[in-house]
Amino acid sequence: MKIINCPLNGPRNSSEFVHGGExxxxxxxxxxxxxxxxxxxxxxxxxxxxxxxxxxHAPSGYWFIAERHTGSDEIMRTYDPSEIFTHRVEFTEKEERSPSEEVEA
Structure with missing residues (x-):
């Protein structure tokens, strides 16, 4: 059984986690x-x-960051995103353009 250390919930079975990408x-x-x-x-x-x-961590809905070696699949460190992220990114809607405007752009 593979164990992943969740920064919020502690050591948990890897089946409780979902990989979110690099x-x-x-x-x-x-x-x-x-x-x-x-x-x-x-x-x-x-x-x-x-x-x-x-x-x-799917059961709690908690997103965190892990440093993992892709060759051995060993997780070296896990931590809360607040350690590197200090502000929230706000997404705004782009103005809708007509297809003719997109071709000209």
Whole structure:
């Protein structure tokens, strides 16, 4: 049985967790291109080594950060996101453009 140390709930069975993907610098959602946003959301470097990832403890709904070695699958450290994130990102709706405006842009 694999155990993951949840910063909020302590050591728990890995079946209680959901992998949320690699932690990467988010492009400005209001000023980036669709390709830049898609690259951020859907693609990762997928390299062997120590990476920083989002994880969710599903029963409590608690998101946290883990440093995991992709070669051994060993989780080296887990911590609360507040250790690195100091402000909330607010998303605003882009203005709706007609298809003809998108072609010209």
């Amino acid at each position: 932690l990467r610098q988010m492009p400005d959602p209001n000023n980036c291109t669709d390709k830049e946003w898609a690259d951020y959301v859907f693609y990762s470097d997928n390299q062997i080594g120590l990476i920083t990832e989002w994880w969710l």
